[in-house]
Amino acid sequence: MENRTAAIYQLLETVMDPEIPTISLVDLGIVTGVEWDDENPHVKLTPTFSGCPALRVMEQLVHEKLKASGFDNPKVSTSFEVAWNSNMISEKGLAALKKHGLAPPPKHAGYIELDVLSDIACPLCDSRNTTMQTPFGPTLCRSMHYCKNCHNAFEAFKPVT
Amino acid sequence: MELTERHVEGLKELLYKMADDLLILGHRNSEWTGLGPVLEEDIAFSSMAQDKLGQSLALYELLHELGENIPDIVAFTRNDNQFHNCHLVEMPIGEYDFSLARHFFFDHADAIRFAMLENSSFEGISMVSRKFRGEIKYHTMHADVWMKQLSHGTEESKARMQSAINAAFPLALGIFEEGEYEAELKEAGIFEGEAALKNQWLEKVNNELKKHGYTLPDADDVTPALGGRKGFHTEHLQPLLNEMSEVFQIDPGADW
Incomplete structure (x- = not known):
């Protein structure tokens, strides 16, 4: 990776997901590339879900960060060129999700079945004695679970292929 | 291969019908927001609505890249005879059994359709299809779980699902109404066609229903609900469009 591109990635590690403020966009795995137009970076993002309403906010946050870092005319765009899947979340990102109280998604091998969704460790007490209540949650990327060990309801970040 | 004008027309026809199906069913699904029979189902239909709107x-x-108007104009300013969705998606939500049967039939068709399109020679389509796969998986899982649950519920739950299946099936066959450019799309490697999709779908839904003791009506014994792809709709679509575009129509130039 070019030095100046690496520097952009480093910069974007400080731009946090608007709905999960512990994880950066880089660790979430949605920054898919940086192209250069002379001195101006063009950052490419990919959506976690097609219908994710936070996407426009993320584009704006990245744009503001680049402007504030001295780039006169940065560009940010979103495309499906690289399709996001939950394996693209970094190790640091998985830990950040847990810190926010969300069970991180298990790594998948390209397909998801119901039993994968039911075998989730509680982010509060780490017990696997949990049950999935529903694969749909308060945002598209979350499912809802219950821990039979510590008796807390919790949310998980969904594995997506 | 070089795309001719007819290929591009076929491509647009394909994109319009897929997008319109998703927009209209997305709107119908959102009508369960606040009304679901249990909280989890309220959230499930609302989430699926959001996915479908995002996909549309x-x-x-993609249509805009091919020269059509911007998405908001296309979605909110057409009348019913300019929409290409099938009748299945425009029917009112009805009772929960009907909404579940529609969800089951439609999402299995969409899962197969977009799996086929992952290999489309048109890059825009293959890219979004790969993206949609992970999302649609959650929709078909949800539908399958309820088909199973209600078959093991009470006699009433099973009987009601069977009659909802019978009612939704002729409508669902309308998904596969052929367009004018099937041969061109196939020749260019864009899409294998509605007939191929329908065969795979029939096998899939038949197997899934049989597992739970339901019966799929014989496709040759029912009259498919055709016309939607060509702009002929039931009386239910225009009121939906009026409601959906109500806010847009108040101030079409509003900057959000």
Whole structure:
């Protein structure tokens, strides 16, 4: 990776997901590339879900960060060129999700079945004695679970292929 | 291969029908928001609505790249005879059994359709199809779980699901109404066609229903609900469009 591109990635590690403020966009795995137009970076993002309403906010946050870092005319765009899947979340990102109280998604091998969704460790007490209540949650990327060990309801970040 | 004018027309026809199906069913699904029989189902239909609207937007953007108007204009300013969705998606939500049967039939068809399109020679379509796969998986899982649950519930739950299946099936066959450019799309490697999709779908839904003791009516014994792809709709679509575009129509130039 070019030095100046690496520097952009480093910069974007400080731009946090608007709905999960512990994880950066880089660790979430949605920054898919940086192209250069002379001195101006063009950052490419990919959506976690097609219908994710936070996407426009993320584009704006990245744009503001680049402007504030001295780039006169940065560009940010979103495309499906690289399709996001939950394996693209970094190790640091998985830990950040847990810190926010969300069970991180298990790594998948390209397909998801119901039993994968039911075998989730509680982010509060780490017990696997949990049950999935529903694969749909308060945002598209979350499912809802219950821990039979510590008796807390919790949310998980969904594995997506 | 070089795309001719007819290929591009076929491509647009394909994109319009897929996008319109998703927009209209997305709207219908959202009508369960606040009304679901249990909280989890309220959230499930609301989430699926959001997925479908996001997917329709991605397809309308592909159409925009092919020279059509911007997505908001396309979605909110057409009348019913300019929409290409099938009748299945425009029917009112009805009782929960009907909404579940529609969900089951439609999402299995969409899962197969987009799996086929992952290999489309048109890059825009293959890219979004790969993206949609992970999302649709959650929709078919949800539908399958309820088909199973209600078959093991009470006699009433099973009987009601069977009659909802019978009612939704002729409508569902309308998904596969052929367009004018099937041969061109196939020749260019864009899409294998509605007939191929329908065969795979029949096998899939038949197997899934049989597992739970339901019966799929014989496709040759029912009259498919055709016409939607060509702009002929039931009386239910225009009121939906009026409601959906109500806010847009108040101030079409509003900047959000």
